[in-house]
Amino acid sequence: MDNTIHSAGIAEVHNVPMSVIKRPIPSVLDEPKVQSLMATINSESSEGEVPPVDILWIIGSEGGNYYFSFGGCHRFEAYKRLNRETIKAKLVRSTLGDLYHYMGSSAPKYLA
Numbered sequence: 245m246d247n248t249i250h251s252a253g254i255a256e257v258h259n260v261p262m263s264v265i266k267r268p269i270p271s272v273l274d275e276p277k278v279q280s281l282m283a284t285i286n287s288e289s290s291e292g293e294v295p296p297v298d299i300l301w302i303i304g305s306e307g308g309n310y311y312f313s314f315g316g317c318h319r320f321e322a323y324k325r326l327n328r329e330t331i332k333a334k335l336v337r338s339t340l341g342d343l344y345h346y347m348g349s350s351a352p353k354y355l356a
Contacts, residue, residue: 259330271317281322304355
């Protein structure tokens with residue numbers, strides 16, 4: 245399944261630099277799942293089989309782009325361990341209010 249409730253209406257997939265993505269909630273990983281995803285990603289013919297992750301894209305109050313990811317922890321970890329510079333992602337245009345739904349009071353008050 246390539247769509248989630250957040251990205252169902254988004255067709256465009258981007259290669260987002262791993263270095264700009266913030267993952268504020270620690271992942272709980274299933275090691276065999278990570279290993280399986282790594283094998284799939286490494287197989288050039290099947291890389292298209294790994295769905296993109298959803299990334300909340302927030303434009304700061306003074307400009308700047310901020311990228312937050314909460315799901316796709318196994319895919320993110322697989323790309324990270326493979327030292328990939330980018331990950332396939334759907335950008336979900338979001339607001340700080342949306343971020344509060346995920347992070348509660350630990351969400352930043354503003355993004356400059």
